[in-house]
Amino acid sequence: MSTRSEVSPGTQSQLLRWEEQTPTLPPRVEALRNGIIVSCQASPESPLHGPRFMAAMAQAAEMGGAVGFRVNGPDDVSAVRAVTARPIIGIHKRPQPGFEVYITPDFGSAAAVVRAGADIVAVDATQRPRPGAERLEDLIRRIHEELGVMVMADIATVEEGVRAVDAGADLVATTLVGFTPYTRDEPKPAVHVVRALAGRVKAPVIAEGGIWTVEDVRAVFDAGAFAAVIGSAITAPQLITQRFVGAVPNRP
Numbered sequence: 001m002s003t004r005s006e007v008s009p010g011t012q013s014q015l016l017r018w019e020e021q022t023p024t025l026p027p028r029v030e031a032l033r034n035g036i037i038v039s040c041q042a043s044p045e046s047p048l049h050g051p052r053f054m055a056a057m058a059q060a061a062e063m064g065g066a067v068g069f070r071v072n073g074p075d076d077v078s079a080v081r082a083v084t085a086r087p088i089i090g091i092h093k094r095p096q097p098g099f100e101v102y103i104t105p106d107f108g109s110a111a112a113v114v115r116a117g118a119d120i121v122a123v124d125a126t127q128r129p130r131p132g133a134e135r136l137e138d139l140i141r142r143i144h145e146e147l148g149v150m151v152m153a154d155i156a157t158v159e160e161g162v163r164a165v166d167a168g169a170d171l172v173a174t175t176l177v178g179f180t181p182y183t184r185d186e187p188k189p190a191v192h193v194v195r196a197l198a199g200r201v202k203a204p205v206i207a208e209g210g211i212w213t214v215e216d217v218r219a220v221f222d223a224g225a226f227a228a229v230i231g232s233a234i235t236a237p238q239l240i241t242q243r244f245v246g247a248v249p250n251r252p
């Protein structure tokens with residue numbers, strides 16, 4: 001068996017380049033590579049709101065080949081954890097008066113979903129003010145050191161993605177493209193942001209937001225996505241129905 005010291009200098013530099021391009025990832029992240037992560041979320045207005053439905057949704061998605069799940073709040077995370085061994089990206093949506101940031105806005109929110117069983121925590125990593133004024137780098141460091149899990153940065157622009165990775169984020173996701181005042185008109189899915197980020201950051205880039213068709217899936221992977229998160233198109237029957245209803249010609 002050849003070792004690194006036995007290979008020729010040319011081969012060795014090739015090896016180094018390969019390692020740089022394909023860094024060793026933790027197994028819970030590697031498990032997501034080239035896969036579909038299903039976002040199992042239902043707002044309080046939905047008849048599917050609640051842990052029982054979200055666990056069933058995750059089980060159904062797993063039967064269909066989902067490699068992992070994105071789940072909101074400790075109750076839903078713990079219910080999904082009870083039915084799957086696959087990675088869970090936990091978020092805690094906590095809107096607070098006077099702030100636009102609501103996805104896992106602070107350390108306490110992150111701790112709650114990790115205690116409930118999340119393997120990775122996604123946080124709002126936009127440039128907008130955060131309740132408690134915690135700095136992104138401090139939030140990420142605390143999640144690493146005190147909770148021992150990886151952090152996915154939900155961003156709205158390429159610059160925010162680069163900054164989040166510099167601040168220590170392990171993965172970066174296009175979740176918030178189109179959901180901030182300064183990206184309101186951006187197209188979804190954000191194929192252009194995936195492409196730009198994949199060329200600039202070493203962390204895996206996750207395409208999330210507005211993926212509705214198989215063509216969307218191909219486009220984000222062609223652009224360099226490591227994995228894709230799909231929510232509404234799989235787990236929101238009211239929106240799926242609305243879309244089909246809207247396609248009926250000559251509707252009264």
Ligand SMILES: CC(=O)N[C@H](C=O)[C@@H](O)[C@H](O)[C@H](O)COP(=O)(O)O
Nearest residue numbers: 039175179209210211230231232233
């Ligand atoms: C902006 C925001 O709060 N996005 C949330 C993030 O967790 C969810 O409401 C989305 O469903 C999720 O990002 C997946 O997106 P889509 O449902 O378009 O596949």
